[in-house]
Amino acid sequence: MAFDQHSYDVNSREVGSFRKLPQLWEEDDSGNKSMATDRLCFSTNYHQVEQQQLKDFHTLDALFLDNTSSFRSYEHQMQELANIESQYSELIKPKTNPKSTQETPNQDAVRYEVSGRKLSTDAVIRLGGERFIQSCSSSMNDISMPSHPYGTSFSGFSDQEARDIELIQNLLLSAEKVTQRQFQRSSKLLDWCDAISSSSGNPIQRLVHYYSKALREKIASESGIISSHGPGKNHVDNIEGRMMTPNPTTVSIYQKLPFFQAGQFSGVQALVDAVAGATEVHIIDLSIKHGAQCIILMQALLSQPNCPIEHLKITAVGTNFKEKIEQTGIRLKSFAESINLSFSFNMAMVGDMLNFKEDLLELDPEEALGVYSSYGLWGMIAQPDRLESLMKVIKNINPRVMVVSEVSANLNSPNFVNRFIEGLFFHGAFFDALEDCMDREDENRAITESQYLGEGIWSIMATEGAQRVVRHVNIHVWRKFFSRFGMKETELSMSSLYQAYLMAEKIPCGSSCTFDMDGECLIIGWKGSPIQCLSAWKFS
Known part of the structure; x- marks a missing residue:
């Protein structure tokens, strides 16, 4: 692990490769950039679970909380669903290749964000989220939902990609049922997720495996069942x-x-x-x-x-x-x-x-x-x-x-929905990196996913209050x-x-x-x- 002394000899041609890349972020009214979690807001009755607004943002506690409510009024959420096409066209637009200043012009770039016509984990999560919102909006007869050209069918995807997108969709449906306290329905959806996901599968299957475990822990906690799983309060130590x-x-x-x-x-x-x-x-x-x-x-x-x-x-x-x-x-x-x-x-x-x-x-x-x-x-x-x-x-x-x-x-929001969506993107990228950089049979990868990522997901998703020790x-x-x-x-x-x-x-x-x-x-x-x-x- 030697320090490279040649790094001090930096010429302009080499530095030109280090450039600002476009990002799938958006700015809120205050100018701050954050992951667009509102794209995947759950269609629950928000007036029943509306987050209490933080009144004193000058206190240190409040500073580390996200006081942007995902659980806004039901009417406001319906309006957002009506505008879903324009929102998601931003979410799944092509990314700029870090090695090039040109964007791929063809429509395949909308779906395939990495080489070899392979969907990235990020793209699968976004497409699964799009299908989730469209499935939620299908029962809203009073709103005419525009049809997105890429999100309404699995045409053009491989069988595995289609299953992965559906897996994310059903994980989101299960999380939605948790916010509605429909624990039995959520558990049934998790049964389906568990049958398809795996701790030894592809990145999406591994991601859903650990998020499903965390949701089951949350259900057990909120329904009054004493859980014997999870890393405990000493996770940071x-x-x-x-x-x-x-x-x-x-x-x-x-x-x-x-x-x-x-x-x-x-x-x-x-x-x-x-x-x-x-x-x-x-x-x-x-x-x-x-x-x-x-x-x-x-x-x-x-x-x-x-x-x-x-x-x-x-x-x-x-x-x-x-x-x-x-x-x-x-x-x-x-x-x-x-x-x-x-x-x-x-x-x-x-x-x-x-x-x-x-x-x-x-x-x-x-x-x-x-x-x-x-x-x-x-x-x-x-x-x-x-x-x-x-x-x-x-x-x-x-x-x-x-x-x-x-x-x-931002994995510290007091709002479960915000943490869930932000966590999916963050951990999804991590599982994607492990897939590309390590063999699936690598014991060190399994330890990393179970002891570091898995326990962290458990803390972020399944716990509240003082018990939630992982707060990024x-x-x-x-x-x-x-x-x-x-x-x-x-x-x-x-x-x-x-x-x-x-x-x-x-x-x-x-x-x-x-x-x-x-x-x-x-x-x-x-x-x-x-x-x-x-x-x-x-x-x-």
Whole structure:
């Protein structure tokens, strides 16, 4: 996992390949972009389950909630259904190939979004959603529904594609019955889904398999049945614990899914850019895990021309897994010795993030200070007082930069429908990536899907309140939150952007990894579907 020194020699021709890609997003009235979840709104009696509007959007709790109600008035929803053709023509329009500035002009591009006339997982979800809405509207005799040229039949699709589209349609129907508390009807639909889906099938079958399990858990919970399944309340700790020590699964996923390496190398380069010219560097890592990013950082700092690094200090912040963090430190010290780098490793361990204080960091004014967080903040969204306490300390120490990488999806809405639709697209892209990058029989893929994705889907879809521990939000929410602390988003350098592109190019399936800019934030996706966002911040 050597840092590529050639990345510093960036010429304009190569950078031209790294360009802004079109995206299947839309802007709301406030100018924010979000996945078009309204396209798949359920045709339930919305006046019975209308979401209570959030009154105080200035509180930290409210900031991390999506207060855009999917359950609007029944009449308003009927009007949306009447306009379905124009809405869905946007959803299934051709995407621009990331390697070309030309869009495919023929109609096949409307259906086939990847090479080889194969429907992408994203396209299947959208077409299944279209058929779901059309099936819901068929009983509304008072509305004349226009016929969409591609969504009314399975003509032109393979038998498997037709089954996959129908599978998504019935999964959506089942979720709709859950929102209507028609649990018996929902269960019957899930029986059909379970007969067709599989944890070892194609991406759609695997996606539906885990979403069906989550819906059954939700039915059991809401109907008063005590469930014995699911990951429990320690899911965040379980994920962190698995990531603390290199193991075949985490190593395999890191090596084979291009968006992870792309984000990590780009984020490290943002750190290097911020501390350029300093001979003593101190990086505070909020999510050290097994320290792969630190090894990349060491190599990057040593490769700087005309400015040799004299000493690197890394401080790992944590609330548990002290022994594993110590082991990470030992590995990093050993690597630093092997490349003749003066290095020290500290730990700032607290039982509760409310107890995290500045004096735990052993700061030196002679050091260039940076903060790095790769998926280190989402676990505290359910505990906003802890997150706010952490950010106050970071503001006080005033680092040169804070680099943040998080999931690029809003999976924290208090509204089940919003989470369900957004989750389908996000997890669908992830299952699609696993299909392209790993063999179906790969044990590490099975572990990833069951222990990471499956348990996450369970938490997002089947739980509510304090029990729902998996809470991801998009860059727009993070911007609002960071603005509380006087943080200003800073531009990622061309070297940082090029690192992302370069790493994706080096992985066999990296051509499906896409890049886009949302303001100063880099959105790394899979075939156009956002997966993670990378941003750099400074304090005013």
